[in-house]
Amino acid sequence: MYTYEHSVFLDAHKCTGCTTCVRRCPTEAIRIRDGHAVINEERCIDCGECIRVCPHKAKKAVCGKLDDMQRFKWKIALPAPALYGQFDNLDDVDYVLDGLRRIGFDEVYEVSKAAELVSAYTRQYLNTEGVRKPIISASCPVVARLIALRFPSLEENVLRLLPPMEIAAKQARKQALEAHPEWSPEDIGVCFISPCPAKASYVKNGFGDYQSQVDVVVSISDVYFQLINEMSRNEQPQALSESGMLGVGWASSGGEATALFNDNYLSADGIDHVNHVLDQIENGNIPPLDFVELNACTGGCVGGVLTMQNPFIAKARLQGLRRFLPVSCNFLPKEESYIPADYFYNELPEYEGVSRLSSNMAESMRMLANIQALRGRLPGLDCGACGAPTCRTFAEDVVRGNAKESDCVLTMREALRQYLAEKEESHDGTRADTADTVADGGAAGG
Ligand code: SF4
Ligand code: SF4
The missing domain is CATH 1.10.15.40 (Electron transport complex subunit B, putative Fe-S cluster)
Structure with a gap:
């Protein structure tokens, strides 16, 4: 039985049946029935494209609320690096991290820090003999689901490393339990501050055999005003940041690939371009490449539908911010020559019966x-x-x-x-x- 829990929903009262979303959905998941849109849940990959294009705001993403964190004794925030691109004239990430503590979190673990670890492990993976190339990143959960739904012949190419959000959640939990042995794992709550609904769905459903370590997902747009209020107090922030330009770069398209120090890559963003690239890889119609980075949203995560700012402006702000950062704060120790087993997941989601007409x-x-x-x-x-x-x-x-x-x-x-x-x-x-x-x-x- 199909049990995937989605984050993209329709408000039927607002829908006029105009067909805009029907034409734009990359998986042809939407139909008009009885005058309004209906989403085929088995085909929806939670890309958010229908939210972006609906002229009547009838499509929406359902995420958690900050109040959902109240049930935990120790509250940890995991800010996506796209969050930093939302603020004008930000020259120090610590203003954001300190602001998160002031709005109620006890601790902050940067997803950009975990991204630097994932980049380091991906560099190792690229040098592993026998891996099928091009290696396709599945850090954007939409891409992983799109491959499973429309391009199953490419599943072997998918890099099954857990995405930075998940590594951040694991590390943050581990650190908190080490620092507070008196607590049980249930006392610790981990909240991801997300640019897109696909990551909220990923947290609800996990990936095949892997269950997420994140408890609550809130949107960037939900925390933005509270945060900007705290940040505008202009008090000197506490020094908290532990990531460099490589990790922060993951917020924009091309950032993940750049962090590999390997020029033989392709990066594409925007769901139509992603679809075309996957099509060409499937048809063998690309030059020999080592790595492919794909982001469903235009501009990368900064273009997610749960952000506040124009993706190109956010990207330009991040470029300015990165100038003040070290290259990376998270390289692997030299002796670490293998990737820990718990950094991998094994299965992609299955779409049995959807792409096939009959068994x-x-x-x-x-x-x-x-x-x-x-x-x-x-x-x-x-x-x-x-x-x-x-x-x-x-x-x-x-x-x-x-x-x-x-x-x-x-x-x-x-x-x-x-x-x-x-x-x-x-x-x-x-x-x-x-x-x-x-x-x-x-x-x-x-
Ligand atoms: S674009 Fe919006 S109003 Fe038009 S059919 Fe889709 S959900 Fe309904
Ligand atoms: S979220 Fe994406 S895949 Fe799902 S119905 Fe909307 S456009 Fe289609």
């Missing part, structure tokens, strides 16, 4: 033939009036039994036109016959 090969072939036949009969305009994004997806919906051929208004109009023409013809025929009969009768009677 029976003969039945799949029959359905495919029916889809192709129906596509031939459809106008091919991809107008969206049927509630599906394209005529091809509409044909698939009909063959799967999720729509009726008559839902296509153009097919319906053509059928109606033909019917009326036939009716007219038979009416004319009847009139002519009647006229002949009358004429014949008249002649006979005359």
Whole structure:
């Protein structure tokens, strides 16, 4: 049974059925039914694109609240590096970290610090013999789900290292328990401050066999105003930061790849570009590369739908901020020549039954033939009036039994036109016959 818990939802009262989101969803997960959008949960990858494009604000992300942390005795904040790009004239990350403590957290563990560890381990992994290249990063959870859903032949290429948020959660918990042996693990609460709904879904569901160590996810937009209030007090912050420009760079597209000190990489951002790149890798239509970094949001995590600022402005701010930072504060000890087993996860999410038409090969072939036949009969305009994004997806919906051929208004109009023409013809025929009969009768009677 399908049990994935999503973070992207529809407010049906606000939805006008305009089809904007239907056309933009990268996995063709949305249809219009009874006048409003419906999300197919098995296809949704929580990319947030529908939130970004809906002109009526009918799509929203559901995250936790800061109050959800009240149940814990020791509260740890994990700020995503994209948070630092939200503030104007920030020249010291400590203003943000200290601000988080002032709004109620006992401790802060930077995700950018964990990112530097992940970069160091990825450098090791790149030098491992026999790994399938290009290695594709799955730090953006949307990319991992997209590969599992649409490009399963690339699963072998996916780097199964836990993302920085997760490493940060593990390390923060460990440190807190070492510092406070009197507490049990349940006393410690870990809160990730997220730029996107995909990370909130990841925390709820884990990845296959791995369960997240994060307890609560709140959006950057939710903490922004409280934080800026504290930061504007202009008091000298406590020195807390332990990460450098490599870790902070993960907030923007290309930052993860740059931290590998290997120029043979590709980085792409924005869900359409990500889709195209994966398509080309699958078709073998790319030069030999070592590493591929993909971010579903434009500009990288700074472009997440739960942030406050324009991604390009946030990126420019981070460039300025990074000038004041050391290169990295987190290199691995020289003797550490292997990646700890608990830094890996084993499975990607499964989409059994979604991408395949049927579990029976003969039945799949029959359905495919029916889809192709129906596509031939459809106008091919991809107008969206049927509630599906394209005529091809509409044909698939009909063959799967999720729509009726008559839902296509153009097919319906053509059928109606033909019917009326036939009716007219038979009416004319009847009139002519009647006229002949009358004429014949008249002649006979005359
Ligand atoms: S974009 Fe989608 S959710 Fe928003 S109003 Fe249009 S159909 Fe409804
Ligand atoms: S979150 Fe992304 S995948 Fe899910 S319905 Fe919206 S656009 Fe489609």
